[in-house]
Amino acid sequence: MLIGVPKEIKNNEFRIGLTPKSTQVLTQQNHEVHVEKSAGLGSGFTDEDYQNAGAKIIEKSQELFSNCELIIKVKxxxxxETKQLQPNQILFTYLHLASSQKLTQELIDSKCISIAYETITSDTQGLPLLTPMSEVAGRLSIQAGARCLEKNQGGLGILLSGSSYSNPAQTLIIGGGVVGYNAALIANGMQSKITILEKSEKRIEVLKKEFPKAEILNIDQINLETIISRFDLVIGAVLIPGSQAPKILQKKHLGLMKPGSVVVDVAIDQGGCFETSRATTHExxxxxxxxxxxYCVANMxxxxxxxxxxxxxxxxxxYIESIANNGLSEFLKSSNHHLNGLNTFKGHLTYxxxxxxxxxxxxDPKDLV
Known part of the structure; x- marks a missing residue:
């Protein structure tokens, strides 16, 4: 299969869809990999690295989109880019369509076959291709929040950990899934005082064992208005797979918070879980x-x-190997978990x-493949 890896063009997006190591795995299986020039530099991979792995370096993305059967991206x-997608071409990337009707329609109009990393499922009811970036985003959310709390950033002027002579900042994490867990991991390591709001009683028990010093509350049994004023940093980590995130923190709550406090909405890819959230950039x-x-950066x-x-x-x-080695039809038919990843198919919305x-x-994707 001819596989194309374009350079990411979203604001300050430096990731790339394939590493040289993965490229070599594919080329050794007799697949042809085309990588756009300089696409890997932001991740520390040179064009020579990809050439040594068996890839061909392409000057412009237009050539990739015109010729490749499978396009591998990140964002x-x-x-x-949607204007360059070809009918029947396979696009494998994060899509987060619930946050953009415009993108949804563009993909439908392109008649490409789009498979979203974030909606592929697993036997454990997890999201195996969302989890790696959820871990990273959760950990980064605390770093970003701690930075925003600094006075020169407009924040309260407090250290998340406090010191031997002052109290630590209080952090509220809304959602105890992968993002929330990883946010708590870093906040706990930085000695912040943590409160986690979670819906699932089973998950609450897990969190209590992992973070015995944290306050773990059932979100359905707490009135946010009665506690929100305590917190210096609030992390939004709520996910409804494939759908828009619910607006948990509302505008009315902001008036109860301390001036200079910080909210970080990790759910912004899915529309955000704060009423006042709008997508921002690293710039x-x-x-x-x-x-x-x-802080609402959509590609943390x-x-x-x-x-x-x-x-x-x-x-x-x-998953890329499975598509390339077995073909799209076999990939989709082999597992309902794979089929859950199918978002658009030749002009139809399938999610x-x-x-x-x-x-x-x-x-229904089952009627199409």
């Missing part, structure tokens, strides 16, 4: 609403591309939560 295609990561600093792991690219590719490579959200006709 959702930008409009300039301009923050804005202020009611004296509360908002792009800030640590070396770590992120290697982590992501470790997870995605077996039900997005179809319902945007009132676009839904086509």
């Amino acid at each position: 959702e295609p930008q409009t300039i 301009n990561p923050t804005y202020i609403v009611d004296d509360v600093i908002h 792991p792009g800030a640590v591309p070396r770590t992120s690219t290697i982590s992501l590719n470790t997870a995605t490579l077996p 039900k939560p997005v179809a319902e959200l945007f009132d676009i006709p839904f086509m």
Whole structure:
């Protein structure tokens, strides 16, 4: 199969869809890999690294999109890229369609076959290709929040860990899944005082064992208005797979928070779990609403591309191999978990939560493949 890896063009996105190591795995199986010139530099991989792995370096992305059967990316295609997608071409990347009706329609109109990393499922009810970046984003959320709390960033001027002579900052983590767990891991390591809100009683028990000093509360049994004023840093880590995130933190809550406190919305890829959230970039990561600093960067792991690219590719490579070695039809038919990844197919929307959200006709993928 002819596989194309374009350079990511989203603001300050330095990850790449394939590492040289993964490229070599594919070329040794007689697949042809084309990589756009300089695409790997942000992750620390040179064109020579890819050439040594058996790839061909392509000057412009247009050539990749025109000729390759399978396009491997990291982030959702930008409009300039969706215009280059070909009918029947396979696109394998993060899509997060629930956050953009425009992108959804562009993919439908392109008649490509788009498979989203984040909606592929597993036997353990997990999201195996979302998990690596959720881990990174959760850990980064605390680093970003701690930085925003500094006075020169407009924050409260407090150290997350406190010191021997002052109290640590109080951190609220809304959601105790992969993102929330990893945020708690770093916050705990930095000696912040942690509160986690979680819905699942089973998950609450796990979190209590992992973080015995943290306060773990059932989100359905707590009134956010009664506790929100305590916190210096709030992390939004709520996920409904494939759908828009619920708006847990509302504008009315901001008025109860301390001026200079910080909110970090990791769910912004899915529309955000704060009412006042809007997507930002690494170039301009923050804005202020009611004296509360908002950090809502939609591609947080792009800030640590070396770590992120290697982590992501470790997870995605077996799926890429399966598509390339067995063909798309066999890949989709072999597992309902794979089929759950199919978001658009030759002009049809095949992911039900997005179809319902945007009132676009839904086509059952089982009827198409």
